[in-house]
Amino acid sequence: AQKVTQAQTEISVVEKEDVTLDCVYETRDTTYYLFWYKQPPSGELVFLIRRNSFDEQNEISGRYSWNFQKSTSSFNFTITASQVVDSAVYFCALSGPNNAGNMLTFGGGTRLMVKP
Amino acid sequence: DGGITQSPKYLFRKEGQNVTLSCEQNLNHDAMYWYRQDPGQGLRLIYYSQIVNDFQKGDIAEGYSVSREKKESFPLTVTSAQKNPTAFYLCASSIAGTTNEQFFGPGTRLTVL
Numbered sequence: 001a002q003k004v005t006q007a008q009t010e011i012s013v014v015e016k017e018d019v020t021l022d023c024v025y026e027t028r029d030t031t032y033y034l035f036w037y038k039q040p041p042s043g044e045l046v047f048l049i050r051r052n053s054f055d056e057q058n059e060i061s062g063r064y065s066w067n068f069q070k071s072t073s074s075f076n077f078t079i080t081a082s083q084v085v086d087s088a089v090y091f092c093a094l095s096g097p098n099n100a101g102n103m104l105t106f107g108g109g110t111r112l113m114v115k116p
Numbered sequence: 117d118g119g120i121t122q123s124p125k126y127l128f129r130k131e132g133q134n135v136t137l138s139c140e141q142n143l144n145h146d147a148m149y150w151y152r153q154d155p156g157q158g159l160r161l162i163y164y165s166q167i168v169n170d171f172q173k174g175d176i177a178e179g180y181s182v183s184r185e186k187k188e189s190f191p192l193t194v195t196s197a198q199k200n201p202t203a204f205y206l207c208a209s210s211i212a213g214t215t216n217e218q219f220f221g222p223g224t225r226l227t228v229l
Contacts, residue, residue: 009156035217043204045159045220052215091158103149103174104218106158 023092139207
């Protein structure tokens, strides 16, 4: 069975601080895909990144960066110089080839509050 | 603009009534999904469909039903058998296959009084 754990339920930072959101996953698949989504107060989930299990290179996109480590089954997300607009709930998700229908297993989410 | 629409944004129903939530996409995606989100929790899969006229139960299908008569549309009916229907419902779609990200609609917040 697949499982995604986001141990941090809520994080509060002051604007311009760096913040890291943790994601730990469990799977028996050797090929799998990891995702991060952002859910702003409006409710719609916004896709941020997809990473496959064979690509452990870290990725940077503007103020966002992702650290994928298979050895610790983690796919952590860092926001550098946080801004108030980053306030949202962030979800980590997992899918694999044995998931019929491309089903995603979501973590419980981390609510990030960035204060001015 | 391509995307996913869900209507209505807010929905109120009396206990014991069936209610149907709409989901339409113009992304030409084969796969569509329904998720339920409860306060402070992650998303749980209700039903998904990989192709027209076919759909599969997700983790929490009891008390729900769906249809997929058209590629663009995947309506969800919350029946009176669903014991705790008040929640936020999200529809998503994707290109078929496990490598592809899902795109989400804006959601419908259902409140059963």
